[in-house]
């Protein structure tokens with residue numbers, strides 16, 4: 001039989017704008033392989049759960065298009081892929097470039113065996129990182145000039161259309177059964193609430209979501225900070241898994257802004273958020289240790305607290321601060337949290353409780369269905385004060401004021417806080433059901449000590465920052 005065109009799937013679970021898939025197709029009938037390696041098993045619970053949904057959606061789509069599904073093999077890529085190449089006679093292995101450090105390490109190991117028969121393709125970013133450089137030829141370290149430069153240059157080459165026809169490779173070895181894979185049993189805690197709250201996965205769902213969002217993007221700029229409204233795109237999961245490419249988002253949105261002037265301002269603002277994602281990835285490529293060490297090296301000596309009772313209370317959504325607890329409960333049950341609330345929750349942990357941002361980062365790594373190694377690390381560092389920002393550590397979010405401003409009728413808080421003040425909502429009940437034994441799952445009330453704790457925390461944070469500055 002003809003040798004296959006071999007596609008190593010890791011992210012980029014899509015057919016549109018997928019140069020790796022197109023390159024594989026040119027070489028023969030498509031054999032798409034997913035390698036279930038130790039790094040995948042080590043992913044956080046929510047990202048693993050969401051990854052499986054992406055894989056299943058892609059598999060179903062591939063079966064519809066070609067009659068063949070995804071081959072799932074267990075092992076390490078440097079063992080599994082060369083074996084597969086030998087068995088099938090594939091000329092090359094094509095992969096969509098996903099410049100996450102663990103994946104880059106895996107690519108390096110495969111390259112040691114296969115050499116330049118491993119071919120990486122773009123598609124994860126709007127533009128090649130080397131293309132955006134400051135006047136002095138350096139890397140942009142501040143968002144605004146980065147965004148200006150990117151808008152001026154525009155994304156790389158046009159979006160590649162999805163292939164019209166795909167011939168599948170039918171002589172591949174037998175792999176694991178995708179229907180019984182169950183990568184994340186740890187996500188099914190409490191009653192089966194996930195299916196109720198989960199957003200549909202897959203490329204078609206991503207395109208549909210983008211389309212619906214753009215139809216009413218006009219108020220995005222004014223409403224995007226309101227967790228009580230459904231004002232943002234909800235595309236982050238799809239972008240994180242590559243079910244849609246950022247260039248597709250950019251191209252469709254730009255066309256729509258021209259065709260539908262009332263939505264244009266909202267769409268422009270939306271694209272500036274997509275550029276934040278891009279900025280995060282460019283930073284991660286330049287600074288691969290962004291999830292481990294402060295982006296501003298002077299912060300390495302900052303006296304963050306590690307494990308503590310306060311951290312445990314934060315992880316369990318028992319801080320007594322309504323907006324903070326509501327956000328953490330939402331994330332536990334759904335794997336999602338509104339951006340404004342993420343900032344407040346992270347600020348409470350790092351600025352009021354003076355807890356090491358890496359503890360918060362790890363909790364988010366485990367809990368977010370839109371987990372993105374670059375966005376998560378950059379944003380945690382940004383909130384903690386050691387990340388890329390013009391005025392980093394003076395910003396301390398006051399959760400009470402944030403709640404008044406962005407959740408003015410307490411609708412968001414009520415949704416997630418059982419008995420605060422009314423009867424439990426479906427969401428709050430789901431949270432209560434999900435809590436393991438030993439957690440305080442009594443209806444939420446604002447703890448008596450919350451005000452004092454907040455004032456004390458803020459004072460401690462400010463004093464610490466003052467001391468830090470005095471040392472400079």
Ligand code: FAD
Pocket residue numbers: 224232233234235236237239240270273274275276277278280337338339340342343346364368370371372373375376377379380383
């Ligand atoms: P929209 O408002 O519709 O924005 C459109 C897209 O722009 C998003 O889908 C996302 O891809 C990108 N985007 C928006 N805001 C940001 C941002 N601040 N940084 C980078 N990209 C952004 N986002 C993730 O995708 N994964 C993460 O792991 C993640 N961790 C975060 C941790 C913290 C502490 C904070 C404060 C933010 C984090 N974000 C993360 C960014 C942001 O909260 C989410 O991207 C956003 O809430 C997703 O909702 P949306 O798709 O409706 O966003």
